[in-house]
Amino acid sequence: MNTTIETILNHRSVRAFTEEAVPQADVEIIVEAAQAASTSSFLQAYSIIGITDQEKKKNLAVLAGSQSYVVENGYFFVFCADLYRLEQAAEQHNTNILQTTESTEAYMISLIDAALAAQNAAIAAESMGLGICYIGGIRNNLKQVCELLQTPERVLPLFGMAVGYPKQIEEQKPRLPKELIFHENYYKNDKGNIKEELQRYDQLIADYYLNRTNGKKEMTWTKQVSNTLERSKRLYLNEFVKDRGFLN
Template identity: 60%
Template sequence: MNEVITTLLNHRSIRHFKDQQLSDEQIKAIVSCAQAASTSSFIQAYSIIGIKDKEKKRKLAEIAGNQEYVVENGHLFVFCADLFRHEMIGEIEQKEVASSIESTEKFMVALIDAALAAQNAAIAAESMGLGICYIGGIRNKLDEVKNLLKTPERVIPLFGMTVGYPEKINDQKPRLPQEHVYHEEEYEQDKSVYLQQLQDYDQVISSYYEERTGGIRKDRWSEQMANMLEKQTRMYMKEFVQKNKMNLR
């Protein structure tokens, strides 16, 4: 076991931070590590917006569901899918690139590039003794986020990441069993095996919540997911993506 693996295996979301800002050197190092991530065909189809201004953080926190840790942290990063620069490249090189940029494939590339960069940033931050939490709630009202961050067409804010010095560290949530996630040679399609793995995991999660909350919560993972997926959320997303000239052809 080396330090990198130890850092990865110790990950947990941090939602309580000390009142201590990241230094410019720390921010630069985190962004440099994000940029070192793999990128499909060297396309680098993402951008990162750093937020220090407390009022902007507060507005983003409101959009994300009034999550206080979006305001109170060491630094807030917003990761964006970005094909704007590629449109500019087409103009510079006098090439017709719009059809490619507006394809589902390039949209997926931009999403994947941004996610890879973000995870590198997260690992870099945690290796410094910092904590992180991803903020998907900014997608609740992306029109407002775009106006606040002044992002152009072909740029879509995907998620935020709060980074800072942990004030409180919660117990780590147990993940799905590895045999349920990792398949060799082909996907496991024996439903009896699949359902048994889920039932076993449900018991692990129920016990985790019961112990963590002193018996207040005992919900199962399958129960959580079914309740969440039953509700339709952010159903405007396809229209929003198309409006921002990522037309998913």
């Protein structure tokens, strides 16, 4: 096994960082790694906003649900879907691409491009001994986030990424068994087998939480996702995304 694979397989979210800042040279390497990610049709339909202003980090933390590690980290990135830059490029050739930039396909391309770039950034950061945590909470209040970051129409903040030197590292959460994730040639929809695998995984996760919390937390994976998905959230996003010039 090479070091790249070891880095990937050793991933876990870090939510406690030291006060040490990530050196600017390392920030630039992380961004370069993000830019090296695959991108649909070479569109590069994403942007990354680095947050160094401590007040902005504090505001983002509140908007994201008062998560302390949005403020207390070595560096903070926000990854955005970006179709605005493509329109600026097309304007140079008097080309109208509005029908395309408002399409579902363009929206999906921008989301996928941003996610691929972010994962490259995460692996690069972790390979340098840094820890990372994705922050989806910025979608709780996207209107205010857009105002704070001064993003134009057709630029949509998707998630943040806290990066820094880990103060503490939690035990890695066991992932779903490969039998439930990986299919060959067709989707294997054997409900009996799915139920059996989920029951085994539930026991694994229940043991993980009991050990991690010294018996204070009793929770299975199926119960956790059921509780999470039972409560719908961010239902404003459909209209807000359209207001920002996507999906029209």
